[in-house]
Amino acid sequence: MSAQVIDGRACARALKASVAADIELLKEERLPIGLATVMVGDAYGSVAYERRLRRLAADLGVPYLPRRLPATVSQAELDDTIAELNAAPDVSGILVLRPLPPHLSEAVTFQAIHPAKDIEAVHPQNAGLLALGVPRYVPSTAASAYHLLDTWLDSVGEDRADFYHRSLIVVVGRSNNVGKPAVSLGYDRQAAVESIDEWASHTGTLGRHTRRADVLIVAAGRPGLIRAEHVNDHAVVIDVGINPRTGPDGVTHMVGDVDHATVAPRVRALTPVPGGVGPVTDVWLLRNTAAAARVNSARLLSSQEPS
Numbered sequence: 586m587s588a589q590v591i592d593g594r595a596c597a598r599a600l601k602a603s604v605a606a607d608i609e610l611l612k613e614e615r616l617p618i619g620l621a622t623v624m625v626g627d628a629y630g631s632v633a634y635e636r637r638l639r640r641l642a643a644d645l646g647v648p649y650l651p652r653r654l655p656a657t658v659s660q661a662e663l664d665d666t667i668a669e670l671n672a673a674p675d676v677s678g679i680l681v682l683r684p685l686p687p688h689l690s691e692a693v694t695f696q697a698i699h700p701a702k703d704i705e706a707v708h709p710q711n712a713g714l715l716a717l718g719v720p721r722y723v724p725s726t727a728a729s730a731y732h733l734l735d736t737w738l739d740s741v742g743e744d745r746a747d748f749y750h751r752s753l754i755v756v757v758g759r760s761n762n763v764g765k766p767a768v769s770l771g772y773d774r775q776a777a778v779e780s781i782d783e784w785a786s787h788t789g790t791l792g793r794h795t796r797r798a799d800v801l802i803v804a805a806g807r808p809g810l811i812r813a814e815h816v817n818d819h820a821v822v823i824d825v826g827i828n829p830r831t832g833p834d835g836v837t838h839m840v841g842d843v844d845h846a847t848v849a850p851r852v853r854a855l856t857p858v859p860g861g862v863g864p865v866t867d868v869w870l871l872r873n874t875a876a877a878a879r880v881n882s883a884r885l886l887s888s889q890e891p892s
């Protein structure tokens with residue numbers, strides 16, 4: 586029997602309707618909402634993501650400010666751009682696209698973002714709140730992985746709490762933007778959680794871990810990393826990988842970290858690439874942008890109070 590393919594586009598459509606309603610309310614209340622992105626250079630994944638965000642923001646009627654800086658920009662110039670966006674009253678959320686060129690520091694850059702506008706929770710304050718189980722914003726990629734899982738559980742009639750309490754979630758990849766948040770969100774659901782560095786594939790120990798997973802979340806950025814021998818027959822596999830691959834025809838398209846053709850026949854359910862986590866991620870980011878409009882207005886109101 587072949588696995589159920591989890592439909593990320595359908596899930597994104599439903600989520601988008603609820604985000605559109607949030608945005609409508611904000612407009613009625615005259616709370617300013619706006620998304621700003623900062624792209625340094627022109628990495629393939631960043632350009633692709635930025636294009637999607639621009640379209641979605643337009644669709645939802647959210648003002649969108651794309652800032653593009655040359656790959657040679659200095660740390661001080663990048664920090665200045667962020668400071669400007671921090672101060673702009675019509676910008677509720679700021680996203681700095683990764684990766685940054687090697688001469689720039691992600692740690693320094695992310696600390697420059699005002700925590701109230703940090704819709705990806707990359708500032709240490711927001712990353713800390715997430716790790717403590719009291720997130721201000723849930724980072725969109727990891728949030729989308731769990732949103733797809735939750736929605737799929739509902740669709741097959743499994744009780745979410747019961748499922749997570751019985752499950753081992755294995756997260757492959759330990760990036761600050763996906764792997765680590767995915768671990769925190771697993772803990773929050775009271776699941777057993779295991780985190781593995783993708784380096785385990787070089788020591789031949791990857792399968793030993795991944796084969797035990799009830800839920801396998803793969804965010805390693807390595808096409809074809811997970812194959813048939815890495816999974817068991819009741820696994821639910823969430824493929825977070827977004828890797829450009831140029832075919833023999835010279836056309837570049839996206840593939841995930843999971844070898845879909847060999848894994849799909851062996852597991853219970855899995856997400857495709859494209860059409861899995863990706864489409865939900867964009868919508869979640871706009872959801873956080875709407876939530877940020879409220880966080881920012883509360884902050885501005887309280888700063889007007891006498892001290």
Ligand SMILES: Nc1nc(=O)c2c([nH]1)NC[C@@H]1CN(c3ccc(C(=O)N[C@@H](CCC(=O)O)C(=O)O)cc3)C=[N+]21
Pocket residue numbers: 630631632633634637680681682683684705726762827838839858859860861862863864866
């Ligand atoms: N700070 C930061 N946060 C990010 O989340 C981030 C980033 N930087 N830098 C770039 C990467 C890349 N990325 C994508 C997410 C979804 C799709 C996506 O939705 N793709 C569609 C279509 C793919 C296709 O065109 O075939 C899909 O999966 O169905 C693409 C790319 C987010 N990234």
